[in-house]
Amino acid sequence: MRHSRLLPVFLLCLLAAASARAVSFVSAADAPNATAGLLRELNRGVEEARVIIGIRDGTPTARRLLASPDPEGEPERRVLRVGAQKRLAEEMTPRRFAVKHYYESFSMLAGTATREAVLTLANHPEVAWIALDRQAHLLQTAPQSSQVLIHSDRANSLGITGAGQAIAVIDTGVDYTIADLGGGSFPNAKVIGGTDITDKDSDPMDCEGHGTEVAGVAAGSRGVAPDAKIVAIKVFSSANASNSSCKDTADFSDIYTGMDFAVVNKATFGISVINLSLGGAFEDSLDHGYCDTDEPGSAAAVDAATAAGIVVVAAAGNDAITNQLSVPACVSSAVSVGAVYADNRARVSWCGDDGCATTLCTDQPVSPDGIVCFSNSMSNLSLLGPGAFWSVATKGGSPVSFSGTSASTPAVAGAVALLRQARPELTPAGEIGVLRSTGKPVTDARNGVVTPRVDIFAAVQLAASSFAVSSAPAADIPDGSGSATATATISGFTRPVAAVQAWVEINHPEPEQLRLTLIGPDGTSALLQNLMGVSQHPINAIFGRAEFASRQVNGVWTLRVEDLVPGATGRIKFFGVTLIPLAERPAVTKRSSSSRTPRTLNPRP
Ligand SMILES: [Ca+2]
Numbered sequence: 251m252r253h254s255r256l257l258p259v260f261l262l263c264l265l266a267a268a269s270a271r272a273v274s275f276v277s278a279a280d281a282p283n284a285t286a287g288l289l290r291e292l293n294r295g296v297e298e299a300r301v302i303i304g305i306r307d308g309t310p311t312a313r314r315l316l317a318s319p320d321p322e323g324e325p326e327r328r329v330l331r332v333g334a335q336k337r338l339a340e341e342m343t344p345r346r347f348a349v350k351h352y353y354e355s356f357s358m359l360a361g362t363a364t365r366e367a368v369l370t371l372a373n374h375p376e377v378a379w380i381a382l383d384r385q386a387h388l389l390q391t392a393p394q395s396s397q398v399l400i401h402s403d404r405a406n407s408l409g410i411t412g413a414g415q416a417i418a419v420i421d422t423g424v425d426y427t428i429a430d431l432g433g434g435s436f437p438n439a440k441v442i443g444g445t446d447i448t449d450k451d452s453d454p455m456d457c458e459g460h461g462t463e464v465a466g467v468a469a470g471s472r473g474v475a476p477d478a479k480i481v482a483i484k485v486f487s488s489a490n491a492s493n494s495s496c497k498d499t500a501d502f503s504d505i506y507t508g509m510d511f512a513v514v515n516k517a518t519f520g521i522s523v524i525n526l527s528l529g530g531a532f533e534d535s536l537d538h539g540y541c542d543t544d545e546p547g548s549a550a551a552v553d554a555a556t557a558a559g560i561v562v563v564a565a566a567g568n569d570a571i572t573n574q575l576s577v578p579a580c581v582s583s584a585v586s587v588g589a590v591y592a593d594n595r596a597r598v599s600w601c602g603d604d605g606c607a608t609t610l611c612t613d614q615p616v617s618p619d620g621i622v623c624f625s626n627s628m629s630n631l632s633l634l635g636p637g638a639f640w641s642v643a644t645k646g647g648s649p650v651s652f653s654g655t656s657a658s659t660p661a662v663a664g665a666v667a668l669l670r671q672a673r674p675e676l677t678p679a680g681e682i683g684v685l686r687s688t689g690k691p692v693t694d695a696r697n698g699v700v701t702p703r704v705d706i707f708a709a710v711q712l713a714a715s716s717f718a719v720s721s722a723p724a725a726d727i728p729d730g731s732g733s734a735t736a737t738a739t740i741s742g743f744t745r746p747v748a749a750v751q752a753w754v755e756i757n758h759p760e761p762e763q764l765r766l767t768l769i770g771p772d773g774t775s776a777l778l779q780n781l782m783g784v785s786q787h788p789i790n791a792i793f794g795r796a797e798f799a800s801r802q803v804n805g806v807w808t809l810r811v812e813d814l815v816p817g818a819t820g821r822i823k824f825f826g827v828t829l830i831p832l833a834e835r836p837a838v839t840k841r842s843s844s845s846r847t848p849r850t851l852n853p854r855p
């Protein structure tokens with residue numbers, strides 16, 4: 251039916267999206283007074299920047315005054331300084347430049363400038379220099395917006411920091427010499443193990459920076475799980491002996507070897523999650539749901555790691571497509587991760603794969619929990635995480651802005667490490683069930699898909715008695731007659747129940763052949779979905795139901811799935827139940843009870 255072929259290699263650049271980039275490149279010659287940091291920011295594609303401008307106002311420099319103090323002359327200098335600042339600000343009309351601060355004591359001016367204004371200022375005769383207002387770097391210990399968005403800072407403050415957990419980063423290697431990732435030699439206190447698969451040595455030194463940035467998001471000092479350890483598994487080959495650059499692609503086979511290393515060494519290092527911020531694309535533009543059949547190697551590797559108790563998180567991809575996920579994110583047992591913004595921005599443009607000759611897509615305006623336009627999406631997407639913008643240390647230790655589903659994926663890897671610390675009894679499916687059930691539903695306006703954005707604080711707070719997942723392996727659904735079931739057992743829940751959420755994942759190529767029924771412990775039943783859905787769009791939904799509100803909730807909950815049409819078969823991949831206590835999370839309860847429609851994560855047919 252589908253004749254898709256997959257690219258034989260992973261293209262790192264597809265998922266790195268290390269930056270939003272400019273519509274037009276700005277060189278140092280274009281902006282002679284701009285600092286290198288500001289040029290980099292412009293070339294990430296920002297439409298405006300917070301800047302600080304050094305002004306030539308005729309007064310002596312601060313250094314000269316330090317050497318030769320002249321307190322009597324200061325009142326006059328203040329007048330001169332502010333006068334020059336105000337003249338410049340007025341010249342740069344408010345549309346192009348908005349003043350934030352004038353400074354009486356300094357020959358500087360702070361404000362927000364458009365790209366156009368930055369270029370004008372960087373060539374202005376009265377401007378000595380113009381620099382990026384690097385506020386974030388002055389607040390190194392404050393949580394960054396991506397941490398705040400998923401509440402990992404609040405979980406961390408409860409002592410849930412990822413202690414005792416290790417995250418296997420399968421990537422370009424990790425720079426373990428930087429202070430944020432242990433410092434010194436390999437292994438160290440942070441990067442506790444690893445290997446280099448492609449260069450066939452034991453030293454996983456990063457050859458690009460990507461893997462270092464991934465590790466920083468997951469387990470750096472300003473990452474999600476700051477006390478988690480890193481196992482660095484390098485699968486992109488170094489282009490030279492000095493590890494100063496990587497080859498562009500990695501073979502699937504090497505990535506599987508890296509996953510194998512993680513599974514074999516799970517107990518040695520305490521690996522709870524594998525991070526795959528990489529992927530390959532389908533060559534066609536057809537709808538693709540789960541890709542287990544198309545990609546048996548990836549399916550086998552992810553299945554095996556999951557069976558070993560390791561959660562495998564994989565980047566959804568940065569191709570701005572809305573009916574496919576990258577490989578291996580599309581594997582049904584993988585936890586696929588898309589990207590949302592964590593900040594407000596006026597406008598962000600992202601580059602194409604052609605070295606920024608074209609713009610891939612643009613978001614305008616940008617706000618927290620807005621889907622980033624590059625983020626691949628499909629009804630089998632598991633979770634969303636902050637993917638723009640992370641401030642992390644890269645190879646060599648300098649701070650960079652890191653974006654992409656490559657960045658949102660380690661945010662979820664860190665969240666998994668936190669949850670594993672808080673609830674070590676959960677299976678990988680149970681952990682993802684908790685993360686999904688407690689996440690904030692975010693709708694992708696491009697395709698109608700609703701996906702939970704991780705809220706790790708809510709996840710670690712969810713009471714064990716209000717959540718249960720199926721512990722049985724995936725169940726085959728009989729084709730054309732009969733039914734398959736999955737069960738989840740709740741016990742010890744004592745509070746009044748407002749609503750029930752059933753999490754259902756079914757891998758079936760023709761979901762419109764299916765009827766889904768939820769049956770409570772006392773026999774009360776609710777039809778969740780009946781002969782609806784779209785071909786190649788797997789069922790991956792959280793159904794909120796209110797008819798169980800006054801019913802018995804402790805006991806066995808059953809999901810019954812009937813396939814009413816011969817031909818095309820599938821499996822129940824996952825079933826979990828969350829009880830919503832009365833007067834808690836009222837928004838969810840109200841929405842579910844008033845509409846009585848499933849809050850489905852599938853696009854409507
Ligand atoms: Ca090496």
Ligand SMILES: [Ca+2]
Nearest residue numbers: 815816817818
């Ligand atoms: Ca069928």
